[in-house]
Amino acid sequence: xxxxxxxxxxxxxxxERISVVVxxxxxxxxxxxxxxxCCQPMVLKVYVDGEDNPHVEVRTEND
Ligand SMILES: [Zn+2]
Numbered sequence: 001x002x003x004x005x006x007x008x009x010x011x012x013x014x015x016e017r018i019s020v021v022v023x024x025x026x027x028x029x030x031x032x033x034x035x036x037x038c039c040q041p042m043v044l045k046v047y048v049d050g051e052d053n054p055h056v057e058v059r060t061e062n063d
Contacts, residue, residue, distance in 0.1 A: 014038040022046045
């Protein structure tokens with residue numbers, strides 16, 4: 001598995017579909033990244049499951 005994976009997400013602010021590159025060598029991490037469309041800060045929670053599949057959850061900074 002490549003350490004870097006591109007995952008599709010939907011911005012919680014503007015609803016646009018964008019993709020983010022995540023580092024799958026880390027089991028789970030949470031960080032903030034600005035939406036490339038509306039530039040608002042999305043909180044990304046990235047985790048890798050038991051079968052090495054990366055997942056990403058996205059929410060607004062205020063949740
Ligand atoms: Zn957006």
